[in-house]
Amino acid sequence: MDSAVQNALQDFTTRYSRVWEQLCGTHPASGELFGVPSPCITKTGEDVVFWQPQPFGLPGDLTAVERAMGITLQAAVHQFYTTQFAGDMLATFGDMPFTLLQVWSETDFTRVQENVIGHLVTQRRLKLSPTVFIGTVESDSQVVAVCNLSGEVVLETLGRKVRQVLSPSLAQFLQDARPRTL
Numbered sequence: 001m002d003s004a005v006q007n008a009l010q011d012f013t014t015r016y017s018r019v020w021e022q023l024c025g026t027h028p029a030s031g032e033l034f035g036v037p038s039p040c041i042t043k044t045g046e047d048v049v050f051w052q053p054q055p056f057g058l059p060g061d062l063t064a065v066e067r068a069m070g071i072t073l074q075a076a077v078h079q080f081y082t083t084q085f086a087g088d089m090l091a092t093f094g095d096m097p098f099t100l101l102q103v104w105s106e107t108d109f110t111r112v113q114e115n116v117i118g119h120l121v122t123q124r125r126l127k128l129s130p131t132v133f134i135g136t137v138e139s140d141s142q143v144v145a146v147c148n149l150s151g152e153v154v155l156e157t158l159g160r161k162v163r164q165v166l167s168p169s170l171a172q173f174l175q176d177a178r179p180r181t182l
Helices: 002-024 063-071 075-081 106-125 169-177
Strands: 041-044 050-053 089-093 095-099 133-135 142-149 154-159 164-169
Touching: 002 075, 002 089, 002 169, 050 133, 063 106, 075 133, 075 142, 075 169, 106 133, 154 169, 164 169
Parallel strands: none
Antiparallel strands: 041 050, 089 095, 095 133, 133 142, 142 154, 154 164
């Protein structure tokens, strides 16, 4: 399935990998993912893994989340989380640094689905409109998320109705994001 979100994510990942290669002379690296199996790993260092994206390769999408919550998720969210296996990527959007979350492995995909369900259950309990997180920021009280009603990418304050629209769509958000390294 080819989509604007998949194309934008693959383009961002290519740009991210190029930045790493230009600045560091290596594939992207992660100390946080050291010791965690993944089809993405190209090389293991002393306390770091180097990685390259790999095709998602699992059947299905986030329909388990939809069944658990009794809602239909934005197609963009399905596409975002099922395009590739990759490490999380550092980026900026405007002047906001953030980490773009990714699925690292088959096991990680299960964890991501569980976390999305937990996020949606909390929102339901607090009577907030549903969002699905796609990134983290320095503040533990905020996430970058896709609004499930509008498809907009928002900076969300967890547990509150406070949401700042960042982009009209996930594809546009990924196109406008700039890769960064440590």
